[in-house]
Amino acid sequence: MLETIWFxxxxxxxxxxxxxxxxxxxxxxxxxxxxxxxxxxRILVNAMGPFWDxxxxxxxxxxxxxxxxxxxxxxxxxxxxxxxLMLLLFALILRGVAFEFRxxxxxxxxxxxxxxCLVVGSFLPALLLGVAFANIFAGLPLDxxxxxxxxxxTLLNPYGLLGGVLFVLIFAVHGAxxxxxRTEGELQARAGHLATSLWLVEAVxxxxxxxxxxxxxRLWQNVLAKPLLLILPLLAVAGLLSLRVFVAxxxxxxxxxxxxxxxxxxxxxxVAGLFPNLLPSSLDPTASVTAFNAASSPLTLKIxxxxxxxxxxxxxxxxxxxxxKFRDTLTAESISRGPSY
Amino acid sequence: xxxxTLSRLQFAVATYFHFLFVPLTLGLSMLVAIMETQYVRxxxxxxxxxxxxxxxxxxxxFAVGIVTGLTLEFQFGTNWSRYSAYVGDIFGSLLAIxxxxxxxxxxxxxxxxxxxxxxxxxxxxxxTIWLVAIASNISAFWILVANAWMQxxxxxALRHGRAELADFFAVITQRFAIxxxxxxxxxxxxxxxxxxxGISAWHMLRKQEVAFFKKSFRIxxxxxxxFALFEIAQGHMNAEILGQAQPTKxxxxxxxxxxxxxxxxxxxxxxxxxxxxNTVQSLSVPSGLSLMATYSTAGEVKGLKxxxxxxxxxxxxxxxxxxxxxxxxxxxxAVGLYAWLKRECIEDRQGFLRILPWLIPxxxxxxxxxxxxxxxxxxxxxxxxxxxxxxxxxxxxxxxxGTSLVAFFLVYALLGAVDFYLLFKFxxxxxxxxxxxxx
Numbered sequence: 001m002l003e004t005i006w007f008x009x010x011x012x013x014x015x016x017x018x019x020x021x022x023x024x025x026x027x028x029x030x031x032x033x034x035x036x037x038x039x040x041x042r043i044l045v046n047a048m049g050p051f052w053d054x055x056x057x058x059x060x061x062x063x064x065x066x067x068x069x070x071x072x073x074x075x076x077x078x079x080x081x082x083x084x085l086m087l088l089l090f091a092l093i094l095r096g097v098a099f100e101f102r103x104x105x106x107x108x109x110x111x112x113x114x115x116x117c118l119v120v121g122s123f124l125p126a127l128l129l130g131v132a133f134a135n136i137f138a139g140l141p142l143d144x145x146x147x148x149x150x151x152x153x154t155l156l157n158p159y160g161l162l163g164g165v166l167f168v169l170i171f172a173v174h175g176a177x178x179x180x181x182r183t184e185g186e187l188q189a190r191a192g193h194l195a196t197s198l199w200l201v202e203a204v205x206x207x208x209x210x211x212x213x214x215x216x217x218r219l220w221q222n223v224l225a226k227p228l229l230l231i232l233p234l235l236a237v238a239g240l241l242s243l244r245v246f247v248a249x250x251x252x253x254x255x256x257x258x259x260x261x262x263x264x265x266x267x268x269x270x271v272a273g274l275f276p277n278l279l280p281s282s283l284d285p286t287a288s289v290t291a292f293n294a295a296s297s298p299l300t301l302k303i304x305x306x307x308x309x310x311x312x313x314x315x316x317x318x319x320x321x322x323x324x325k326f327r328d329t330l331t332a333e334s335i336s337r338g339p340s341y
Numbered sequence: 342x343x344x345x346t347l348s349r350l351q352f353a354v355a356t357y358f359h360f361l362f363v364p365l366t367l368g369l370s371m372l373v374a375i376m377e378t379q380y381v382r383x384x385x386x387x388x389x390x391x392x393x394x395x396x397x398x399x400x401x402x403f404a405v406g407i408v409t410g411l412t413l414e415f416q417f418g419t420n421w422s423r424y425s426a427y428v429g430d431i432f433g434s435l436l437a438i439x440x441x442x443x444x445x446x447x448x449x450x451x452x453x454x455x456x457x458x459x460x461x462x463x464x465x466x467x468x469t470i471w472l473v474a475i476a477s478n479i480s481a482f483w484i485l486v487a488n489a490w491m492q493x494x495x496x497x498a499l500r501h502g503r504a505e506l507a508d509f510f511a512v513i514t515q516r517f518a519i520x521x522x523x524x525x526x527x528x529x530x531x532x533x534x535x536x537x538x539g540i541s542a543w544h545m546l547r548k549q550e551v552a553f554f555k556k557s558f559r560i561x562x563x564x565x566x567x568f569a570l571f572e573i574a575q576g577h578m579n580a581e582i583l584g585q586a587q588p589t590k591x592x593x594x595x596x597x598x599x600x601x602x603x604x605x606x607x608x609x610x611x612x613x614x615x616x617x618x619n620t621v622q623s624l625s626v627p628s629g630l631s632l633m634a635t636y637s638t639a640g641e642v643k644g645l646k647x648x649x650x651x652x653x654x655x656x657x658x659x660x661x662x663x664x665x666x667x668x669x670x671x672x673x674x675a676v677g678l679y680a681w682l683k684r685e686c687i688e689d690r691q692g693f694l695r696i697l698p699w700l701i702p703x704x705x706x707x708x709x710x711x712x713x714x715x716x717x718x719x720x721x722x723x724x725x726x727x728x729x730x731x732x733x734x735x736x737x738x739x740x741x742x743g744t745s746l747v748a749f750f751l752v753y754a755l756l757g758a759v760d761f762y763l764l765f766k767f768x769x770x771x772x773x774x775x776x777x778x779x780x
Contacts, residue, residue: 050456053407054449057440063414064437071429071503078418078425079735085419086745090752093408097756100404104763146426147736296430297505304434311441319449325460339456 002301003276006069007291009308010278011271013065017058018129018167019174019263023256024048024055026175028095028122029168031115033194034179039332040187041115045099045341047182050326052099054319056092066278068304072146072294073278080140080148081132084155088128095121103341126171127164131155134163134209137217137270139282146289159216166209169202170266173243174259180252182330192247195255199244206240206266218280219273229272236265345734347742348420351749355412356716357709358753362406362760364708367481367526368533369399370474375560377467386775391557394772395537396470398764400455405760407448409753414440420742424723424733430505431497431512432487439483447476481529482522489518491724492715493586504727517586520579521715527572528711531673532704534565535697538680540768542697545688549771555688562684566677573670577633584634587725588643590718593656594663595630600644604630614656617646654720662714669707676700 027034027048035041067074078085094117102114138159141149176195180188210233214220223229239262246255274280278294281287295301328334373396380388414436417425425433453461454469461469496511497504506512538561541554583591591597596612596619597604606629611621628638635642645653676697683690723730 050452053452054445056411057445057448060411060414060444061437061440063418064433064440067414067418067425067429067433068437069433071433072426074418074429074433075422075426075735078415079420079422079737082419082735082737082741082745085415086748089412089415090748092411093752093756096408096411097404097759100401101759101763104401104767151738296434297500299509300430300434300506303506303509304437307438307441311445315441315445315449319445322449322453325453326456338459 002298002305003291003295005305006065006295006301007271007275007278010062010065010069010291011268013058013062014271015264015267017055017062018171018267019260020055020058021052022126022171022263023174023178023259024052025122025126026171026173027179028118028175029126029172030175030194031119031122034176034187034191038111039335041111042103042335042340043183043187043330043332044179045102045118046330046335047179049099049341050322053096054322056096059092069296069301070278070289070291070294071296073289076142076146076148076289077136077279080142080150081155083152084128084132088125091121091124091128093121095125099341123168126168130164130167131160133167133267133270135160136279137163137213137219137274139217139280139288141283142279142281142287142289143283144287146287149283159212162205162209162212166202166205169198169205170259170263173198173202174256174263177243177247177252177256177259181256181327184329184331188252192250192252196244196247199247203240203244206236217273219270222273222275223269229269232265232269232272234265236262236269239263239265342739342743344737344739344742345731347739347746348734348737349730351420351742351746352416353716354746354749354753355409355416356712358757359406359409359413360708360712361705361757362402362409363481364525364529364532364704365402365536366399366406367477367529368531369395369402369536370470370477371530372533372537372560372564373399374467374470374474376557377470381463381467387553387556390553390772390775392470395557396454397767398536398540400451401760401763401767403451405756409756412749420735420737421723421733422735422737424728426503427728427733428490428504428724430503431490434506435483435487435490435512439480439487443476443480443483447473447480450476478526481526485522485525486513486518488715489515489521492521492719493517493582494724494727504724517582520575520582524572524575524579525708525711527568527575528704528708530568531565531572532708534561534568534677535673535701535704537561538565538676539698539701542687542694543769544771546691546694551688553772558680558687559684562677562680562687565673566681569670569674569677573674576667576670580633581636584642587719589645589648589653590659590714591634592643592645593654593659593718594714596656596660597630597642598644598646600641600647602631602639602641603628604634604642606630606633610660612656612660614653652721654718659714659718662710662717666707666710666714669703669710673704673707 027044031041031044035044066077098114098118098121102111102118132155135155141154143149173195176191176198179191180195183191223233239258243255243258243262246258276290276292277288278291279289373392376388376395377392379385380392450469450472454466454473457466457469490512493515494504495515496506496508498507537557541558541561544554545551545558580591595606596610598617605625605627607619607622608624608626609621610619613620630642631640632638634640645656679693680687683693687694719725721729721731723733
């Protein structure tokens with residue numbers, strides 16, 4: 001029972017991370033396509049300014065949850081996916097300092113350098129996380145001792161790459177929509193247009209991914225065995241479709257929430273389809289790392305549950321407060337007046 | 342080189358580099374919070390300018406500290422997977438608690454503080470910097486509890502082929518953890534003290550904003566004196582617990598070979614690990630080490646020869662780190678005392694002001710020496726007495742670690758260079774001009 005609860009917390013932590021950091025990773029990816037001049041670049045950076053750091057802690061928490069609740073899964077996952085994970089970390093490092101550094105020197109070359117870090121540092125994590133999760137859905141080449149038989153190129157299979165592309169697209173649309181809620185005028189219109197055109201590609205890739213998921217993984221079969229869980233992929237599809245409707249109406253906040261529902265639904269569908277596996281083995285099903293054979297002791301799981309129940313509601317509370325406090329529209333003028341990056 | 346050596350090197354690079362930024366974050370957040378509180382209390386615009394000036398340096402430093410912390414959590418999984426699987430039940434949960442209980446708070450409110458000057462009332466704004474400061478310090482607590490568990494494992498039981506949690510309360514309240522926490526905090530506060538003293542001195546020498554920097558100086562002088570005294574008094578308590586918890590580390594620190602009673606403390610020594618003796622040894626305080634470690638001149642102190650060579654840490658670097666750290670601590674006390682005594686006429690003490698900026702790196706050095714002592718002194722164990730470092734490393738290819746190690750060097754060198762350049766630049770620039778006086 002405790003293991004199952006922790007499996008759910010594990011899945012939710014990743015889903016919330018993708019929902020929150022997803023929009024700023026997406027906005028970073030679209031940086032060169034959305035901003036035409038320095039003033040617009042600053043608007044983009046400041047649209048993520050108050051949030052990205054707090055969002056990224058959800059990644060640390062998702063990692064921490066894996067370590068605390070399923071140490072064996074943490075050990076196998078992160079040592080097995082060594083190179084992609086290192087790439088992810090370096091990307092996030094350069095991205096994180098780019099926010100602080102880009103405005104600190106009055107030189108075009110300086111800003112261009114850090115903007116490049118921001119773009120690569122946003123695109124690469126989206127791609128790598130997509131590749132990693134698609135591969136986990138499909139199963140990793142793990143032997144009974146938990147040893148990973150593969151390398152970076154093992155992961156770059158068609159299904160894995162499609163997962164990567166899907167993540168990049170979902171985050172990009174999510175980011176463009178976030179910008180529409182924070183801006184006005186020409187920039188808002190441009191972001192709206194970009195979201196509309198990317199939505200079509202997103203929808204096509206999503207359908208292709210869900211179809212390939214039927215053949216490449218056991219997610220659908222597992223979910224169909226408990227039909228109640230079908231609500232998760234249905235939520236994702238509903239999010240995807242309603243997103244388009246809201247965009248057409250110019251209802252930007254609603255569109256962003258629809259995109260959030262899409263992300264939560266899609267990730268939780270994947271997680272539910274994995275259960276009880278955390279890391280299914282593609283070599284031998286009995287070598288799979290599950291919530292039960294990787295879990296911490298009951299005492300640790302209980303104490304950690306107490307910690308989560310005490311702190312997470314508070315965290316969600318103050319993060320919500322921050323989102324409400326900083327939801328004002330950004331303009332070139334408002335940015336030059338107040339504190340900004 | 343094998344994956345073990347490379348992984349150790351990589352972890353050393355990552356921790357030393359991360360710990361260049363953490364202490365200043367811990368200390369300066371407190372000082373900035375104190376300055377902003379003064380602003381709220383007195384309404385004096387100078388304090389607001391101080392908050393903004395020191396706050397800007399704080400943010401530049403904070404950025405690198407936070408992103409390099411990210412890699413440390415994940416390196417336990419990537420490079421030390423056998424360790425993670427073996428002790429994750431305890432160690433992993435401590436890291437997870439850090440994230441949920443402290444890291445969220447810190448990362449969320451640092452942005453609120455920076456962006457919230459016009460959006461919050463004065464009081465609410467001051468509260469946000471206190472939240473950041475307190476969260477950073479709580480964060481340090483959980484990390485140091487985790488580290489202390491590697492130094493002195495308690496509250497566990499060996500079951501199912503791993504160390505499982507048996508008593509959570511024992512883990513988080515053990516003396517080793519508490520002492521390690523406050524000692525590290527003391528070092529961090531001294532780092533911030535010297536940082537503010539040095540930069541203030543530089544500006545006062547050039548007669549720039551003398552009143553502004555004198556105010557900063559006075560806060561930092563009192564702060565530095567308090568924590569220099571604290572650190573020396575408290576450091577001694579650490580030595581005492583080492584005798585019980587990590588006898589090999591204590592023996593290496595003191596280059597002490599033969600177990601015995603009435604063990605003297607050698608003020609001058611040079612250990613020779615190969616021949617298991619000291620080539621130089623003089624200025625001995627009779628029974629000094631026994632007294633320090635056991636509070637009794639007749640107390641028994643274990644010597645390195647009691648342990649097989651394979652279970653001793655590398656003696657010379659541990660010994661030297663310890664000596665250098667203690668020497669620096671006394672220097673800090675002298676500087677702190679003088680700065681505090683002369684605080685009212687400090688702008689006239691030209692010679693002292695000229696020295697102060699050069700002292701800024703010294704607390705950094707002391708912090709890194711402290712970690713060298715703590716981590717190298719724990720070897721060959723990754724968890725003292727329980728798991729050896731050689732058994733902890735991931736089954737990964739040498740080429741993978743080699744490549745990532747090179748990437749660490751390059752990226753960290755770049756980040757370090759840029760960050761220190763920016764710190765210099767904005768420290769020299771001084772505070773924003775005072776708003777036109779409306780007195």
